[in-house]
Amino acid sequence: MLELGFFYLFAGLAVVAALGVITARNPVHSVMWLIFCFFNAAGLFFLLDAEFIGILLILVYVGAVMVLFMFVVMMLHVNLAALREGFLRYLPLGGAIAAALLAEIVAAGFSGVFTRVPNPGHSGGQVNNTVEIGKVLYTKYLLGFEVAAVILLVALVGAVVLTIRKRKDAKYQNIARQVAVKPSERLRKVRM
Amino acid sequence: MSWLDVAKTGGLWALEVLAIAVPVALSVAYITYMERRIIGWMQVRKGCNRVGPAGLLQPIADGIKLFLKETIIPTAANKFLFVAAPVMSLLPVLVAFAVVPFGETTLFGLWKTAHVMAISNLNVGVLYVMAISSLGIYGILMAGWASNSKYAFLGAMRATCQMVSYEISMGFAIVSVLMLAGSLNLAEIVHAQQGGFWHWYLIPLFPMFLVYFISGVAETNRSPFDLTEGESEIVAGFFVEYSGMWFATFSLAEYAAMILISLMTSIMFLGGWDAPLPFLDFIPGTVWLLGKTAFLIFVFIWFRATFPRYRYDQLMRLGWKVFLPVTLVWIAVIGAAIYTPGLSEVIGFWRPGGGS
């Protein structure tokens, strides 16, 4: 009963937060709503005894990804007026698509198909999520895990390739050369 | 569950929380005192010695002064975020203390088995601390942005880059600890190091200890990594517009974070509440833990008195080009050692269930 209450609390707040993301007038507020939404999602994971994933959600998304999001949003002066210009014009189409998707998943959910897989129930704290996830991740899902790592590497390389610009007017330090400098290069004795 | 039970449990929780929060607040107050005295001595001057015997009441006086000061909210500031920011920076640090184990006790023989002295002995304690303490950045970011001042904003930007960069090497340093301890539970990590200082992770993970602690200094924006404040360039950084109690809240958060980092370093690398030599066991573990923590806090202050401030590009280089590779290499070294036949016995000495 208490659990159900908490579920509705977290789920409800998550929906409210998600609505906040798209309706907030200030992009910084949008980001904060999103953070709040992540917290509620983490709460849902906790209810499922998946504390590892819940914590990871906070650590990775709230602790790192959203910080950078906020960073970018604060750096960019997003022109709100321009951003909202087409909002009403596209609302009917976007709203219709969203409604259709919602109706579909609700209808599919109510058909009872998804509940056929037995509910694993509570582990009662006997299972250490971290150990178990580690075990499957490094055995059964090893290939996927490694490929995901390659994808991240590619994302990294791609970001660097697309953005790096060596500016002509910037001054760069060459530490190796600084360290390897000899007195004779810096000091010249002149006969007076 | 009757109302009485609810009240009892609630009361107990409140007591537990207070038992952590009040000492933390007091420690913060007296660390400021300690800092001023120590830096004073290091610079061959007295430090604060007027208020009360040996200046011991100085922190109280400071607190009262800050409390009574007027809080100014700039006209162009985003009021809500401006007020929320200090709270947002203090709250995560305090919440993180919830899983820190301060020792083990049988409550003078009342309990048969030793209980871990933590509000919650969480299975994923290490991750919890990392996750929660990484939220502190929001306070700074929001303060910088909400102030609507360029110095504050620059300070916040610097802080963000810095904290995100150093969090990575910090995380990797923790990973190496986890590889040896085989647990994310802080109490388990301490258990894995019991039996004298030669069991502490300081020894096999010495580079990681350095990386973790130095990253911790950067993470708390303490000197020599206090570019966030950088008074010679950006006046006071993100809290330039703050005054009075809200300003004090930021200091409170900074010092509490310092305590937290010191505690975590003691727990993960210095054996937690383990006595350095087994025969010194008669001294309670908590004393050892707090002693180690106090020493590390002293080191924080020592750094401040000793090192000049880093330049920003050097700070970034240290994080990304020195610490990150070092941690990655050390993880590989530890991993290889665990799975190499000859070396696994050596490294097994520090692993629970292995060695002696």
Place this chain on the structure above:
Amino acid sequence: MAAYHADDMLAWMLGDAGRGAVMTTFPMPNIAPLIPEMVVAAAAMAILLWDLFLPRERKHWSAWAAMITCAGALALTLKLAAGGPAQAFYGYFTLDAFAVYAKLLIYGGTILAVVLSMDYMKGEPHTGEYYSLLLFGTLGMTLMASAPNFVTMYLGLELMALCTYVLVGYQRDVLRSSEAALKYFILGSLASGVLLYGISFVYGVSGSFDFAAAGQAIAHAGPDARLAVMLALVFLLAGLCFKVSVAPFHMWTPDAYEGAPTPITAFMSIGPKVAGLVVFIRVLDDVLPGLKADYTTILSWLAVLTMAVGNLAAIGQRNIKRMLAYSTIGHIGFVMLGLIAANADGYAGVLVYLTVYLFMNMGAFAIIILMRREGIQGELLDDFAGLGRVRPGYALAMTLFLFSLAGIPFLGGFWAKYVVFIAAVEAGHLYLALIALLFSAVGAFYYIRVVKYIYFDEERVAFNFIENPLMQATVAVTAIAVVALGLFPGPMIAICKSAIAGVI
């Protein structure tokens, strides 16, 4: 879910779930079939580092390294294939004849793309990253080709897609390149989301990511699961159709093709299509056999639409890259006949089509790159005017490629169309084959129009080509291949049929 239900394989390990440190010995999975992929991944990372130490005038060594890597990986794949079908990584990777043949095409496409890039990318910054990304993209495609389940498939797809997004936007100073990359990225992410949504429905119904197991569960799902299954079908098809640019999910193709550096356009027109169609075939054949009636209807309409959009829109194009983009869409429409036929002949037809397409399309792009000269991109149809008089060799080769693309008899392209059309007719889709024939004739118009420019128009710009023996060799090889496949299609068709034989 999977974490809770210990599989038999893992049961012995899950015995002790204690939280203390357990010296877990991880069983070494069977990795042998994955060795070529590992070589590619390792080489891609090595090139990334190696390139930093290469002096500016030797940057093309990275290209050679990438080419050698692909050739080596291809040789290794063929050597492994001799040992018969194999599984690796606990059934998350499969190496059957089908996958091997697809990889042959993928590696071939990458090698040709690298050859095309060598001259084009000279003097551009970050060449090491460029070739490294090409290799990573190839890795993604080969993983897709070998994917027996949704996990490997999706990860391979994302790897490939991410590389292509970056490569499309590689020339950051060129506005249309960045624009193309951005459009491609946003639409591609949306398509990935749609695909994932479909996969999640499949998983919800079947509780499995494995193609075969999910297919079993879907085939035996009761009527109450009908809605969820249909949603899974629709979203899966939409996601996959986007990746192989089937109309109406083709919007990104012309922009991406036009904006990308030409060698990347060539690369995108082969590898990703091969990988995407392999996945398409596996999904249709393994996951959705129970929904054959449904997907045949959907795919038939999409095929007609795709053929119409591709062939009609190509007529209006003045930029040859854009024209070839629409031509790709049109060809995908023809290829879909093989998918709709849904039998061994049809799927073999898809492989035949892709094989021929590899040569004729790569050859055409090689010519386009050769046309690039001082101040001219060589991409407008007008730029080809009078080529026949100045360079009869290039003109002849281009004519061959274009005729082959149009499906003129006794060139490779003719047999490609022939095989899929016959398969469709045999499977009872006569009307579809007729429509395809009609659009094929429409398509011939715009290909032959280029030939008209080449031979019958006066030259409007001075031609001063940069001679490049490697490129000329590429053109020669592809032209000979197109002719040879046209004259002796038998062996290729037989190989494709035997490659499919293991799957169906």
